Amino acid sequence: MTLGPLHGFRDFYPAELAERAHIMRAWREVARRFAFVEYDGPPLESLELYTRKSGDEIVGQLYNFVDKGGREVALRPEMTPTVARMVGARANALRKPVRWFSMPQLFRYERAQKGRLREHFQLNVDIFGEPDVTADAELVAVAIEIMRALGLTSADVQVRASDRRILTGWLAALGVPESAYPAAYAVIDKLGREPRDVAEEKLLKGGVPQAAVEPILGAAEQSLDAVAARVAGTEAAAHVDAYRRFAEGVAALTGDGAQWLRFDLSIVRGLAYYTGIVFELFDAQGELRAICGGGRYDGLLKGLGGPDMPALGFGMGDVVLGELLRQKGLLPTEAPGPDFWVTGNAAGGIPLAMQAARELRAAGFAVEYALRAQKPDKQFKAAQSAGARYVLQLHEEFADNRVVTVREAHRPSGGPSLLAHLPGADIALDQVIAAATTHRASTF
């Protein structure tokens, strides 16, 4: 028997699924509050959808193949081409702005390495049809509110944002010729990840004047005010103003966005298609890869042969975020157990336990019972091992008087017990259901 999954793929046993579900619940819940609606596309698309956006070089990283009908296809490596295709196909009919989110599983054929995954789940949040930076602020606010919903604070996570057009204006103001921008971008994108002398040499070789080298190597420390002063009177000044409006928007939408958000001229983002504000979320310790990245890509739909429509979005994967949450103790450590375990009596046996289970389940509770006759103490242990919260033992006379004994099997949270809301431990099932329904939020 093959015991494991394919290399780079994950089995989600209940404990791991509980982690993933915890993250996905926060994604979906925050996206809903921000009035984004969910969509999905196929996990398999035509290869051309990806090469048209990223060129033929991308194929080396894709899970692509020729299907039985002779079509060149690929497991989706990212969601943007799919959403661009879907929005493009109904561009006229869709209400603008389009506010959509999705949580696809994505695939890449990475070279086999320890810990390198070939799939992950990624929240994608996008807005189409709105050029104003208010839309950019909404997006970043969604990312921040997800962190907050998961228990993270601005002491744990920082949002770093910039605008490629501000960077360009700043480079121009430093006297960097246009021909040297690619070299400057490449070095800025790797700041802190390659030795200083290597970076310096690349800049000079690329045509960056000596006087601009020092400022470029310190790009990450440039304040917005310093950059504003440098580009005053140039075209980029308008982008600085827009960035300020964006930052104010993030603050208004989150209440404390100023604590989360930091202007960082060194945020370039690898992908060539960003046209405005770009941002990334990092753990404050700087130990992990980016948690989230995105920005504005107004030219993409048109570039793919679709309508000319402003667009912006971000992707947030489950892997890095999961690592951070695990480090902070903010992930569930096991799958949820039943709310109640029902133990039958000798008189009625399993059919009576089934009937009690039915009533509790109909009231919305998760209920398990022993599927064959077992002694009560063995069942109590089974209830504990199932992670049940309470055990209900049916009295011998249950069929006549509906009385059960309520016990705690498991005390996971330290919250108040249902027992505190009952007049006694021996009580009619109906009263247990009524009390459990009323105190559901606090006693489970």
Add this chain to the structure above:
Amino acid sequence: MTLGPLHGFRDFYPAELAERAHIMRAWREVARRFAFVEYDGPPLESLELYTRKSGDEIVGQLYNFVDKGGREVALRPEMTPTVARMVGARANALRKPVRWFSMPQLFRYERAQKGRLREHFQLNVDIFGEPDVTADAELVAVAIEIMRALGLTSADVQVRASDRRILTGWLAALGVPESAYPAAYAVIDKLGREPRDVAEEKLLKGGVPQAAVEPILGAAEQSLDAVAARVAGTEAAAHVDAYRRFAEGVAALTGDGAQWLRFDLSIVRGLAYYTGIVFELFDAQGELRAICGGGRYDGLLKGLGGPDMPALGFGMGDVVLGELLRQKGLLPTEAPGPDFWVTGNAAGGIPLAMQAARELRAAGFAVEYALRAQKPDKQFKAAQSAGARYVLQLHEEFADNRVVTVREAHRPSGGPSLLAHLPGADIALDQVIAAATTHRASTF
């Protein structure tokens, strides 16, 4: 621009995603109440996992290919081999019975035909480690309670169940020799779907005695009592007793299971591995394919080289179920709209709308506002087109007195309006939030 998905794959625009989400919520919620825990596996597995269970013939129907590392792999066509692999790998560590569910997307390379899909989503519910028919009853009760949660009744859906061992005993009692069982199974599996004379000829050719032909052609109409009488005194009599206990269990677990469940000797199930009770759910009109099918497959894990462990499960796809629900008007017809649309005032503009949106979102409501300055009447129309429930217009003095005007934008359900719980339409935002929180369930 490629506008469509690959042939046989679905784009889920928000309206279609809302349908899928509605079905999946019911799947997950009922599985949770029955104390099943969720797991997931990779959508891509080694091809061998499927050929070992189903033989090499299965390859013709699979989405299989050779990956860049030279591995023979396939997009999962069903979940059972994956769950058998996962349970097999931790057979000793897992608490028994294992009660697991999953909602994977599955793939088949079907010949291209109108309306034929190459993917669907399927709820899989399985129990491992329990030989008693109580477990079979739990499974069928889950399927019935899902129907109920989706608004279907026993007038819409019927569960037909049988036991292959009862069928075998009945055939033996009719004098059918063992060598003729395959012919009998094949005909019974197609009852009502091929002409009577064709079926009769197949039976006789296959070695079924003339006297058994008429009963076999009427297998679907055999009552359990008639079958019990026929097999009395044989080994199969014990399986009839077990079936009765199973049916009583379904009744106890659902309250009205007797109305949903019908003994039907003609339920054979195509898959060769079933070893006990088998069942299928059908629409009562008999117009659609099966909604759900499953049963006991005690030999499977061992057959795949894993531990000897009793097992049973069912699969329920989203496509046939979705068709039935759509026919009955039981699916949402559009994606959910925001709870509130906030319209700013001239004095504060968008930043003030953002602040109000933040407060409403923090209370858990879905909120949208215009991302750039627009006249209030244009915004009201935008709110309606977004499907918003209420519009909050900030007063000019909102920054000082927090007063808003509450209006209905959209009255979807005919339920009571939030306005009925407010002392007037012009009211402080805080009172709106308090009333909306208290009456959340009824007013949205």
